[in-house]
Amino acid sequence: MKKIIIAIDGLSGCGKSTTAKSVAQALKYAYIDSGAMYRAVTLHFLNQHTNLRNIEQIRQSLERVNIDFHVNEADGTQRIFLNGQDVEDEIRGMEVTESVSEVSKIKEVRQALVAKQRRLGADKGVVMDGRDIGTVVFPHAELKVFMSAKLEVRAERRLNELKERGQSADLAQIRDNLAKRDHMDSTRAESPLVKAIDAVEIDTSDLRFEEQVTKILELAGQKMN
Incomplete structure (x- = not known):
């Protein structure tokens, strides 16, 4: 059975990450x-x-960034490390959430991270989720999925996610942030969020988590065989 690349793109809060983890x-x-x-x-x-408007500062700051993923072999959970420090919980807070779309649209940032993502997936056998995986990072991925969900559903999910992490948040603030990110991600000049022509769209608004995973595993099985 051949190894493939599975690219999962979609809107914020539609379950991309948790679904991608389970598929992997x-x-x-x-x-x-x-x-x-x-x-x-x-x-x-x-x-x-x-300063996000100072390209030289951005380039210098990027040179001091080292990102690694560490997997706990006991339970399979994955955490991200920034310059040797575990920042998995810190990056999920509202301060980062409010700024990430602004940073993500910077050309130099996207170029640096796309290059790293391509290196990570060079040997295939990878599930990667994001907003430009099937269109920019891996345009020749064997399986491309585009996930979506209603704004209200996504806001509720994000609120519950933050509560589980012990973080306080306001539903209206989360909803407004998601709507703002949808607009910024889909209209930015550099690698905008769009559905790849050959992607399979899955609306998760009324799907149970297990159903999302099963759908993608069935699609992956067809490609792998």
Whole structure:
């Protein structure tokens, strides 16, 4: 059975990451959360007080970024490390969430992270989720999925996710942030969020988590065989 690349793109809060993780675990594939990489860079820029309108500052700041994923072999959970520090929880907070779309549209940031993502998926056997995986990072991926969900559903999911992490948040603020990110991600000049022509769209608004995973595993099985 051949190894393939599975590219999962879609809107914020539609379940991309959790679904991609489960698909990767079921196939014994590597899972790469590209969104976490952009969040880590955003956190780095915030910590370094990087001026997002100063290209030279951005380039210098990027040179000091080292991103790694560490997997706990006992339970399969994955955490992201920024310059040797575990920042998995920190990058999910609202401060980073409010700034990540602004950072993600910077050409130099996208070029640096796309290059790293391509290296990570060079040997295939990878599930990667994000916003430009099937259109820019891996345009020749064997399976491309575009996930969507209603705004209200996504806001509720994000609120519950933050609560589970012990973080306080306001539903209206989350909804407004998601709507803002949808607009910024889909209209930015550099690698905008669009559905690839050959992607399979899955609306998760009324799907149980297990159904989302099963749908993608069935599609992957067809491609692998």
